[in-house]
Amino acid sequence: QVQLVESGGGLVQAGGSLRLSCAVSGIILSDSAMGWYRQAPGNEREFVAAISWSVGSRSYADSVKGRFTISRDNAKKTVTLQMNSLKPGDTAVYYCAADGGRRGWGQGTQVTVSS
DSSP, X not given: OOEEEEEOOEEEETTOXXXXXXXXXXXXXGGOEXXXXXXXXXXXXXXXXXXXXXXXXXXXXXXXXXXXXXXXXXXXXXXXXXXXXXXXXXXXXXXXXXXXXXXXXXXXXXXXXXX
């Protein structure tokens, strides 16, 4: 059974930083790509970043390139999203996903960036 548990959301001022973590279980990680998505009120869920667990290759949405960094910890089985230079437009519920959501979603964690 796939379980993805996010943590680390909160309220931050524009220009600040937050670090999100996703604890992963129930998946053979070497066969997976893990990612982060977000959904703001009234908007569809959108891709933020992804990482191939075995190779470590990364991809980012244009809107977060240069500000966000996705990484993985093999020993802890966690995926982390370091978010710097946050903007009010980054306000959303952030979700951890396995293989683009095809293998599971986390429950989401709220990120609010005040201006």
